[in-house]
Every structure is written in C-alpha cells, then in structure tokens.
Amino acid sequence: MFRIVLFVLPVLLVSGDEHDHVYKDNEEVVLWMNTVGPYHNRQETYGYFTLPFCQGPKPSIDHYHETLSEALQGTELEISGLEIDFKSDSSKTPYCKITLEDKSLKALLYAVKNHYWYQMYLDDLPIWGIVGEIEDKENAYYIWTHKKFEIGYNGNQIVDVNLTSEGRSKLQLGNSIEFTYEVSWKKSNVKFEDRFDKYLDPTFFQHRIHWFSIFNSFMMVIFLVGLVTMILMRTLRKDYARYSKEEDMDDMERDLGDEYGWKQVHGDVFRPAASPLLFSSLIGSGAQLCLVILLVVIFAILGELYTERGSMLSTAIFVFAATAPVNGYFGGSLYSRMSGKSWLKQMFMSAFLVPSMVCGTAFLINFIAIYYHASRAIPFGTMIAVSCICIFVILPLNLVGTVLGRNLAGNPDFPCRVNAVPRPIPEKKWFMEPLVIILLGGILPFGSIFIEMYFIFTSFWAYKIYYVYGFMLLVFLILLTVTVCVTIVCTYFLLNAEDYRWQWTSFLAAASTSGYVYFYSFYYFFFKTKMYGLFQTAFYFGYMAMFSLGLGLVCGTVGYLGSSLFVWKIYGTVKID
Template identity: 75%
Template sequence: MRQIRLLLGILAVGLLPLACSDEHNHNYEDNDEVVLWMSTIGPYHNRQETYSYFSLPFCKGTKEVINHYHETLSEALQGIELKFSGLEIEFKADISRTEYCEVILNEESQKLFIYAVKNQYWYQMYIDNLPIWGVVGEQEEKNGVVSYQIFTHKKFDIGYNGKQIVDVNLTTDNKKELIPGQHIAFTYEVNWKKSSTKFEDRFDKYLDPNFFQHRIHWFSIFNSFMMVIFLVGLVSMILMRTLRKDYARYSKDEEMDDMERDLGDEYGWKQVHGDVFRPASHPMLFSALIGAGYQITVVVFSVIIFAIIGELYTERGSMLSTAIFVYAATSPINGYAGGGLYARMGGRIWIKQMLLSAFMIPALVCGTAFFINFIAMYYHASRAIPFGSMVAVTCICIFVILPLTLVGTILGRNLAGTPDAPCRVNAVPRPIPEKKWFMEPLVIIMLGGILPFGSIFIEMYFIFTSFWAYKIYYVYGFMLLVFIILMIVTVCVTIVCTYFLLNAEDYRWQWTSFLAAASTSGYVYLYSFYYFFFKTKMYGLFQTAFYFGYMALFSLALGIMCGTVGYMGTNAFVRTIYSTVKID
C-alpha cells in the first residue's frame, strides 16, 4: 500500500480540493479530527541525519485509525516520514492533561534515550502542515553526577481564525530521570485560542527577517549590481574600441593587393575565420551539456518565479514537487537545443545523443542519491529512499522525460539543424601558434569563474544556511536578482575571455567559453568545504557523505547552467563579429 500511495502522490495532489474538511484544504468544522503527525528525529547539529520518530522507544496514543493519510513523492524523496501520533485532537475542543501511554524502561531503551539526550536530539511534528519542534530531554549535573532526563508532557496551544488553524505552539515539561525499570507516563493537553492572525500570514512566525534582510544582504545585492554595471560598461568600452580599430585595419586590408597583405602585419581574431566555426571536439557530449544547460536554466528561473508567486516554502514538499514537474515538462527544450546543435555540428548518431542528453542529469542525481541511500539504509535513517519512490522516479524518466526529449530532438534537428555559420570552414585545421602562458585555455578557464562567483558569494551563504541549518529561505526576490546578475556577469566574462583567445589565434572557443563559465561551480564547491568546516558543527559519515554528495550535484548543475549561458552569449558575440567583417 505504501508504494501505491507514493506512485499516486501527484494524482492525489490534484484531487486535494475535492477532499473533505481536513489539513488538505485547511478548513475544519467544530469537533473535526485534527491529526498530529510525528515526523522525524535526529541530532541538532546534523540536520539531514534524521530517523523515524518512533525509532526511539516512544509510545503511541490510543487512537489507531484516522480518516485520511497522505505522503507525496517529494516528501518521500526528502525523507519526511509521517507517522500518526495516536493522539485524539478535535477542532476547538480543549483537552486537559491526559495520559496517553506508558513506557517501562529496560536497559536497551534507557541507552537509546540517553544517547538521544547526549546528542541533543530534537523531533519534528506537524499539525495542519505547520511544523512543530521539541527536544527529547536534557542532562543535568549535580555534585559532579550527571543525570539524563526526558520531557514527558506535551502542551499544544493552537490558535484558530474562523475555520482555519493559524498558529501552533508546543511546550514540553515534566522531566523524568532515565532509570532502568522506571515507569514513564507520557501526557498531553490541548488548548484552543482564538487568534487574529490571518491564514495567509500564519507562516510568518517561522521566518527570520533579521537574518535574510540584514544590511549585509542588501549591501551584497547592491555590490553585485554595481559590479554588473561596471563590467558591462568596461566590456562594451574595451570591445567596441578594440573592434573599431580592428574593423578599420581589416577594411584597410581589403584595399591592399595580395603582395601588400602578405607583407603586412596580420594578426588577431580575423586570421582564424576559417576555423572558428569548426565543430567542437566531442560534439555529442558538448551538445548534450548545452541541451541540459538550457533545461536547467529554464527550470531554475521557473521555480524561482513560482516560489515568488505561490510562496512554495509554506507547503511541505511543494518546492521539490514543482521542480520535478517543471523539469519533466521542459524536457523538449533540452532535446531541441541539444539536438539542433548536434545536427549543426554534423552529428549523425542522434539517437545516442538524445539518450545522453535526456538521462545525463537524472543519472547523475539518481547515482548520487542511490550511493547516499546505501549509507542511509545502514544507519536506518529516514533519508533512505523507499522502493516505491525509486520506481516512481524511474517511470517519470522513462515515460515522461524520454518521450518529450525525443520530440524536442526531432524538432531541433529539423527546424534548427541546418549549418548556418557566417564563414566557411577550411578543410585543413589551422595550426595554433604559441602564445603566452596566461592566454592558454586552461588558465582562461580557471580565471573565468572568479567574477561570477564573486557576484553570488554572499547569496551562497544564505542559501547554504537555509538548507543546512535551521533557516527557512523565503527571499526569492533576492534570489531572482542574483540569478539575473549571475547570468549577465557570466556572459560578459566569457565574451572577454573568448575575445582574448581568438586574438591569440586560438579557435577552440566553444569548450573554452563553456568551461570558463562553468568554473564558477568549482569555486562554489571549494566554498562548501569552508562552510562545512568553519560554519557548521556537522559530524559523522552519513552527514558528511550527504553534504558533499549533494553539494557536488548542486555545483555540477550550477556549472552546466553557467557554462551554457556563457556559451550562448559567446556564440552570439562570435557570430556577430565574423558576420560583420567581409572575410571570404
């Protein structure tokens, strides 16, 4: 049944408005059932190392049957386990202190609770999609003797406005020392209070405007914006002045006879016009990366827009659900861009290119997730992906992403697959002359990512803190500005790098422009090491593998996106300068 629920998760989301009064539509009548979900538990400093709440020897309430149950695909992929608490809670019905279960501590359960208290375990619960947090217990020291105690009473203060729940607060007390053989009774109480908070504003209490809207955040945005203005102006001034001189010199060359031209001082980007539009090496891989980059760019932009419009952070798992849906729906963009480019480069094995383009990103994501999944299974962590979720993801890749990519590839080959280079390509490649060390492609690639990384450096800190610590990221307007700034800076930098490369009579600009922009991801991944060791207190094999595994995926996706944007801008620049000058 669990696998069936996961496979039908997306369908269930579409049918939510038809559900009865409950947490799906957030409307309740008096004495309607209100479900308290017990989610995960884990050490405070390892946010991603989570386990099922009942992996500790807690006990459930007396109620065994609920009227509804739901767990979406995105929740399962994120390791959000929902277990019914067994506590009876009804809308607007106060409950005085009531015992709901009892635990007799044996030696094993005592050790588990003590380990949890030592490692500062905290747990997460949900009422009407509102998260609630509590700590398992605390340790006390008296006269040099350390005792371990857990909280046995949960007090819920629930605010309502009309028929909707707008606020939930948890208070834990009644500490009991962990002594083998002791009978520990767990109790709860519920108090309902009328609130003036609007339903649309109920999530505001979880946000931290003092952190995300801090002066340094505004300053970083302003600083990046000024960098864009300066860089765009500098690039425009240098290139236009330089190109104007080049155009004047080359126009003068046209008036010379062959003898004068041979004796003249010819150099620069014009000399490689017969090779500059030569297909890139490894065209299949290159076109697949460009196609995937187009798709990732559209997905990131779309999800940011949806997050701004729909406040996706307020609904559990909605951000990942939106990302999966948009990624699958935009697969034709991948096929069109990659398939068209591969055809223009003279590629013949288009089916293999289409498969590579369609499954490159899913294979990397799934491969990393499955590797981490083995570690999660060893630790019995809730992050272990259920088999039903794996089947669901595989079905999406095979029955949605692959056919849409195939359609896009066919359209791309037929509509945009005709070579349209403004210059003819020489039959024999021109030898690349020796040049200074700082003009070598490898050096240009390493230096190309510094300025783009500098434009997003501060925002990376806020994004990392929201994902790896306990902040909810909600300033997606800032993210949109930083995204646009990153795109502009990346294009400007890669154009400059490519111009220097071509001026050195090196026509290998396709891979250089892509990798120079993509090198931004290398600096982001290096920064993730600094953040891990100096800004967090994470520890353990599972958390370390989870952190560096998914940070590698994040950096890789960022690199493909930046590389594609850099190539797009550079391609437009190269085609412009070579189509303006008469060189055939």
Template identity: 75%
Template sequence: MCRTWRIRLGFLVACLVLLSTTSHADEHNHIYDERDEVVLWMSTVGPYHNRQETYSYYSLPFCKGPKEVISHYHETLSEALEGIELKMSGIDIEFLVPVPKQKYCSVKLDATKYKDFVYAINNQYWYQMYMDDLPIWGVVGKPDDRNPDTYYIWTHKRLDIGYNGKQIIDVNLTSESKVELKPGKTIPFTYEVIWKKTNTLFKDRFDKYLDPYFFQHRIHWFSIFNSFMMVIFLVGLVSMILMRTLRKDYARYSKDEEMDDMERDLGDEYGWKQVHGDVFRPANHPILFSALIGAGYQITAVVLFVIIFAIVGELYTERGSMLSAAILLYAITSPINGYAGGSLYARMGGRVWIKQMLLSAFMLPVLVCGTAFFINFIAIYYASRAIPFGSMVAVTCICIFVILPLTLVGTVFGRNLSGTPDAPCRVNAVPRPIPEKKWFMEPMIIIMLGGILPFGSIFIEMYFIFTSFWAYKIYYVYGFMLLVFIILMIVTVCVTIVCTYFLLNAEDYRWQWTSFLAAASTAGYVYLYSFYYFFFKTKMYGLFQTTFYFGYMAIFSLALGIMCGTVGYTGTSAFVRKIYSTVKID
C-alpha cells in the first residue's frame, strides 16, 4: 500500500511540473522476469568529507562499457536539483543471469588523466551508483601506505545481487584488483555479477542503509524528554499569566473604573490596558509583514504534510521523492499563502493588494532560487554537478504558472471572506507615546532572548538533521521529527506570549513585529550552530564547499525563521485579542 502511494505521488509530481522525460518499465514497478535488462547507473563522484559536493561520475577519466542502448531512462526535476545525475554505465546485466569476471573497457593514462585520478585519491573520492533505485557506493582508489607517491586504483567491480522472486532486494559492491597508477599505462576495468536468493522482503530492503544505533540512542530520547518537560513548564507559565496575573490586572482595572475622573487622574495607572487604543494599530510595513505571515503559513503546512507523508510512505527510500513531495506540496498549498497574507493585509487596511500578493508569492522562491543559482555559478566554475538550465526553466514555470495563480485565488478569497477589520478595541487617531522602560524590556532584547528556548527544544534534533544532510546518514526517524515539530510549535507560542505580555505591560504596543521576530530568532541560533557544526563536525574547506554549506544553511534557517515567526505571531495574536476583548474599555 505504501509502495502504491509513493508511485502515485511520483506520478502526480511528474504531471504537475513535467518532471520526467519517460516513466515506464522495470525501475518503476521493480518487477523483473528472467533475462530482463537491469541497468547499472553511474551517478556522481566527490570527496567523502562533503557528500553535497558532487561531480559527474565521468568527470574522472573512467570509461564506459560496450552497451550503448537501454530500454528506458528517466531523471526528475528533484534529482537534478539534488545533484543526482544518472549516466548509463554500458555494463550488460540481465536479471538472474550470472556474469563471470570479464573486461568491459580500458583507459590509457596520459598525464592529465593520471593527475585527475591522483587528485581524486588524495581527496578520498567516492562514487555513487544506482541499481533498481538502490544506492551503491565505491571508493576510487587508495595511496600506498608505505610510499605516499604511489597510488592504486580499484579496477574490478564485483556485484553481489540479492533477489526475492522477481524483485531485487540487495546490491553489494566489492572493489577488488588494485592497480598502480602510472602515466602511459593502460588500465583494464572488469566486472562480475553474482545472483543470490534472499528471504528478505521487498518492503524491508532499505533497512540495511539505516543506522538505528545513531538515531535512537539514549541522547535522542533524553532530548525528547527534556523538550517535553520544557513544554510543561512553559504551558504552566502561560497558564499562570492567564489565570493569576491577568486576573489581578482585571481586578485592578475594574477598581479603577469605579473611581471618578478626579481619582483616576490622580491614580497610578499603568499596564497593558493603557495601550488599548494602539495595540491593534497596523504593523509597520504591512505589505512585507503580511507576505511573511502568508509564506509562514504555507511553509508550516508543507513541513507538516511532508513529515506525515514521510512517515506513511517512507519517502526516504525513493530517490528524489522527498524533494518531489516538497515541490508538489509547496505548489498546491499556495492558496494558503494567499489567503493568510491577503486577509491579514486587508484587515490592516492595505489597498495595494496586487503588490502584496506578488511579494507573498515570489518572496521565498526568489530568495531560495537566487541563493541556489548563485551557488550553481560557483559549482560551474569548479566543474561540479550544477543545476541544468532546463531545471531552472522548470522551476521558473512552476512559480509563474502554478504558484502565482493559486496564490491569486487564495488572496481573493482571503480579502473577501476574512479581510474585514474586526479589532475588539477602537484604534486611536494619534499614536500614544511609548514611555521609557528598563533596558531588558526593549523589543530588540526581547527578540534576541525569544529564540533561546525554542532553539533549546530542537537543538539535539538539529544535530541529527545536519548529519543526515552533510554526512553519510539517511534520516528516517520522522516520528521523532513530528514530535519535535509539535514541541517547537508549542514552545514558540508560549515564549512569544510571555514576551508579548511583558512588552504590553511596559506600555509598548509594537507587539506584531516583536512577536514575529522573537520567534524567528530561533533560526538565528540555528544558523550560529551551523558555524559550530561546520568547523568542528565537518572537514570542508575552500570557497566552493564553504559557500555551498553556508548558502544552503541560510535557506534552511530562513524557512525555519519564517515558520517559527508566523506560529509565534499567530498564537500571540489570539492571546492579545483575548485579553483585550474581555476588558471593558470606556
């Protein structure tokens, strides 16, 4: 059932954005008859210490086998964006047909080819292959342990293929026959195929790539427990504010209302009630603010749905399916963006709604694509695996012909259905002066402190996510991720409510941007953590690897910040409306 769901999801993605060039046969249904063609795809090659720095497999002077034509080929947009490039190996493999050791090609080393192989060996280059969607890794070669000027390359690929019925279950590569590299030498490459029957079920074939010890050891469970206790503490703190502190405020304000005007003027009035005429004043820069809120709603929906689909459908087992699902979901959830941003902008009295809609639709895609294309230019300079021009055109078409129209539809519905101002208090014509307050009650300080606890709730999970993306670990514990996501949302809302209460109690009504940025500052701490991870947990170096790492971490942090900021503002907005709607205002 899960397998059928994944196939249908891939089909929908292909139809929506023209992701596939062809889509039929073996690798899609994973069913083979005896002597059916089995394709060995050569994918990428790159340094072991940075799995995201990839080059085409044939950027090194490897040779192809004699087979020139295959019955099917496919590469999706998500594969192209992830740097997955499939090239036919030319090696002839048929289902259940063993192949004894035999030569499939040879390479004569000139000075250039020799230097390329030596550079790859010195930088610990690994290459990746695929067979029936199963990833296979191999090492290019190794230096001599006793003589550092001598290098060896592995020339024999032994493929042990496990099968169950008509399905391929397991593929193991053994690199053998190391040959010394010397300029002018002709190096033959050989392969061997051995078929072995296994009792492992097809649905369990990906388990060998998972590392349960890494993802489910004690520190993971401890972090969840620690975050859960933080949630209980914060919910209790907010409840205390709502039930005790606000009750005292209400009692004090009710007593003030019983005084006559002379007593009230001589009294010492203070607190959040004093800004009732300004608290619902539209935020500064309403176009940008409403666009960020709209994008935040969309990102939150996409993240939640992707996590759920990953749990139900095990998307990590399908090459590029995670990114395909994200692209599909981001496109079809565009009405959420338009509805949330458009209705908020209308309630703030905004009139330039087309400008707001365009900013809401294109703000995040432009930032993401701009960063990715900048990194892409650097990748082209370094001859790395770059995003093809056709993929850039496809992404542009998605934004113009899918995201923009759906955002327009959502904006129109949002303005007409929930775009009427409905603040419980009348807004004063002239803004009230903001009194002086202690330094720790300034909005900038609140913003800086607001992200500490939310970051603390996801700190451990960030390590696992970073390791799965930047190292050779496959992230599959999406049940943990869903739990951490829920905890993050609760902690973010609680923290921003507390921060906003203190801000309003200091008679500062600039709560909209403060609540958004206080929650969004979580992303700032994540980005700072990425510096620690880069210098102490990776072995990356050089302009390309540094730009690649910090560029994509900036995209990740930006999306996280917009999501947290939106959740924080939404919870705080409900809190503010609640406390002011229950107070009698003269």
C-alpha cells in the first residue's frame, strides 16, 4: 500500500508538462492543439482533430505526460505539427491541405453554424481561435485557413502569445483548402510572472457591485452577530433568573408553577440523533470539505494556481486525500458519543460519501460524453487511478482519524443525563415546526453569497478566469459566520418550544442554503447563458447539483457544530436536578 501512495501522490502534484519555460535561441517551441467546441457550451468540447483539420509535417514528440487533473477536465493535447523555433520568424508557410468531401463538409458547416471555437497551448499559455464565420448577405459559410502568431519574449522566456485568424475560404463540396501559418517574434517588457495578467478581467471581477456586495455581506455579519448576542444574552439572562427562582421553590410551588422553556427538555436534548450512522458521516464529510475549501483557496491566493493548467484540481484532490483524517475524527467521535456500535460501517460510509457522490455524478455524465464522443469522457485508466486514491489513500487515513476520534473525543460526557423514555413533544405554533425552520434557515446565508455566486458561475460556465480568491475567502468566512448565527437562533427557538430534535434541524436549516443556490442555478441557466443540448444541460445541472450538495454539507456541518457548542454551553451553565 505504501508503494501505491508514493506512486499516486506525485501524480497529483504535477501540473503541465516538464518544460521549465526557459529556451535557447532557435530551440523548439511546441504548439499543442487542445479542444474545439461551441462557444455557448463551454463544457461541450471535442478533440481538435475530430474536425477535418490536418496536422503539420513535424513528427510527434514524446515528452508530454498528461496529468490526472487534465484527464478529469477533458484536456486532450495533441501536437499541431507546426514548426516554431524560439526567436525565429517564419513567413507565411503552407503546412497541409484538405479536399472537402461530403462528410468533412457537413462537419465544418455544423461547426461554423454553431460558432465553434478551438483552444491551443504554447508554453502553457492558452490561445483561442474561431473556426469560421457566416456571411449573412450571401448566406455562405467560410473557414479561416491562416494562423498568424505574434509571440512576445522577455529574455529567454515567452511572455505573450496572440493569434490572428486570416484567409477566408468558402465551404463548398469539392473545394481544396490549404492551411497556412506564420510566426513573428517581438521583444516584450512583460515580466514572466505577470504574463497571465492579460487573460484576467479586472473590470468584471473588481466592479463596484462586487465591492458593494462584500461590504453589504460584512455589514450583515456585524448586524447578525450583534443581534444574536444581544437577544440571546438578554433572553438567556431572563431564563437563568427564572430557573434560579424555580430552584429556590419547594416541590408544591414548583408543581403549581407554569414550567416551560428549553430547560424542560434537558433530559432529551443530548439524545442521539435519528440515524446516527448517516448523521455522523455527514458531519465528518462536511468538516473535511470545509477544511479543503479553506486550504485550496489559501493556496490559490498564495500560489496563483489559476495560471497553471490543471493545478487547481490537482491541489484540490491532493488536499482532499490528505485531510481524510479530519473526516474520520469528526465523524468517528460523534458516532461514538451517540453510542454507535457499527463504527467500521460508519467509517466506510464517511470515507466514501463525498467520493461516491462525485464519482456517481461524473459516471452518469460520462455516459452522455461517450455518446457524444466529447473530450469530457473520462478514460478508464483515470477511473482506476481515482479508485486507487480512494481505496489506498483516503480509506486508511480515514481509519486513522476514526480511531483517534473515538479514543480522544468519543466519551459521551454530556452536561445532563439522558432520560430512558423520550419526553412527548408538545404542540407548537406552525412557524416553530422544524420544517418551517429548515426552509427559512438558509435565506440569510444565501443572501450573503448571492452576488459572489454570480461571479463564480460566470467564471466556470463562461470564458472568464476567476482569480479574486481573496474575495472568495472573505465571502466564505462571512457565509460560515452568518450560518452559525442563524442556526443558533433557530436552535434556541426550537428548544424553547420544548422540541429536542435540534441535531437534524440545525444541520438541515443551515444546509438549506444549498437548495437556494441550486434554484438560483436554474435562473442563471435560463436567463444568463445560451447553453443548449442534452450534453451541456446534463453537465450543467449534474455538476451544479454536486456543487450544491457539497455546499450543503459544509453549511450543515458548521451550523450543527455551532449549535452543539451553544447547547453544551447553556445546559452546562444551568443547574439540573
């Protein structure tokens, strides 16, 4: 097993090929052709040479190695065959020719009609070009046949690449189309570490509405924290005073008194939640996801992961595997405190809950991708690699965390003893019902991240690179704070209504934020995008469901942990007879 770990983890850390981005004069520079697909369906991509394009005369090279994250993202780099040498200009040069037969003509007509774009990479810098255009007056379809590359260099490094598509050729049956290219090198003052800045869109991400939304969310946090502190402290002070009076009464006065409130359920409030095995697995998985998000966002801020192809996903996979003990610790300790007996079953469920959710969604979408012959289809070897990570890395680390959690924090030392017979739950007003509390609990947390969701969706589903991870970190912390505050209030109201089912209610009330996010994704799909087709629709709603479930796990876990601390605090302060 140790050998497998040593083999798998380095694969996750590799991003891009082994090139060091330093060139000598006239040294070979490789142009990689990646994918092609409709402009409005960013995720629907196909291999570049699935269209009847042709390669240049240059033979294949063997120094490129695809990483796990690139395979999962649908990257399909193939050598272009174009000869490009560092600082060596090339005039207009033909490199291949095709004759339009019936099949190739239909493929190119479909690509032009659906606004197909293609992507290339040169020294890890992305380049985009359009396949062709439609002449409305003539109702004719044209394809661009000439690629003009302008490459900027600073010293012995490439810092800029621009592509100009020229040379229209009409798409007609039997036409012979010749593809050409030219390369010109220009000295640039752009520093190598700043070469990715041209792909960023500061006017979009640093718009005043973005700053205003952050400020608005921050003010909401201050207001909520102050409100929760003021209301609960004043209310709890009155509760403590009333309960202290009751302690001084004799038995007859206490029996004649009007007893009500959260103290009355002290014998049931620490009763194990329904389905403790599932509940503890959800809490463990949510705690791990919360830590993964924090670490990946911090790494993205410090290391600018968006500049390296596949590095964000590679980092996320590695961090998720490395933090598996956190899952085991939180889930295992909670299950032990709930007097769970099947701890091995709980460990397996906790370890594979998130991976099975992700892999299940990807597996279903993979069938559609295979049917469409899209590059998003995950190769069988990649599936085996992911399975090995789950079995030989995540599971053993989860076991370590479970054992530590059961031994260090698994003792059920509750402030109150649990009654043998559950107390009947009295009738209460409709707005105190758990279902109503759950539905209302996610509104404020969703409001705090509403604007940021738009920027995240736009970067993932449109052609924008998300780079403001400082904003994301701040919004994530605001979300966690708002979620804890709202859930504590919901838990207090529920307990004050003498309903002790606070565990699932606190979890689901916080997790309901994800339901509002998923509903918002419907609005975004129909009103903010021009996506179409079975593949893109399934891909969008499938992965948005997975994103929303993950967000629900994080919010639900944070909400439960905050409520748990609150419950322990108030019941540990009051003297219980």
